[in-house]
Amino acid sequence: MNAKRRRSGRFLVVDGPDGVGKSTQVQLLVEQLDQRKVHTLSLREPGGTTAGEIIRSLLLEKRQERLTAVAESFLFQAARAQLVEEVIRPALKRGTWVVCDRFTLSTLVYQGAAGKVNAQAIERMSEIATGGLRPDLYVVLWADPRVCVGRRRDREADRMESKGAKFLRDVSAAYKRLASRGRGCKLIDAGAPIEEVRARIWKLVEPLLGKQA
Secondary structure, eight states, X not given: OOHHHHOOSOEEEEEOSTTSOHHHHHHXXXXXXXHTTOOXXXXXXXXXXXXXXXXXXXXXXXXXXXXXXXXXXXXXXXXXXXXXXXXXXXXXXXXXXXXXXXXXXXXXXXXXXXXXXXHHHHHHHHHHHHTTOOOSEEEEEEOOHHHHHHHHTTSOOOTTGGGOHHHHHHHXXXXXHHHXXXXXXXXXXXXXXXXXXXXXXXXXXXXXXXXXX
């Protein structure tokens, strides 16, 4: 039995543009797994560790800080490396199912496609940061940018969301384009009602329940 088969936990990622409903769907998924008596851990990127939360504050909350897309890329990857090593791998080894809000595709979209950082460089950085860890399921939620803007209207924009309408349109288009090309991702229409989106995600997750090593 190889190392991959010995891992009894599962690593699930929910990703997509801001305002698409990721946090809501992560919460609903964790609740469903809990109902099935699956031990779960909910995480977000960047964050989940002491270092990661400090980096999150710099990247998202400190809007007055001017960071280049290259600097953002390194910071996101630093937070990711710490999260994988300190939290995700140990949890999977224990048999815990990890549900993460964002992962490697987000850097490829925000800093790569929208920020114009070389995509191959970002993918290499992600490979180093994760040590080659791949999610068992990578769900990408997508909705029309106008829907996402409406959902974000009642909350304060973070530094990424404050980069302007064109940047956010580029982000949205990149998510749809990259997820549609496969990359191990499952693209789901998040413009549908919340319960319908939840059911579509669960349809992808449920088969994994019978594949625990």
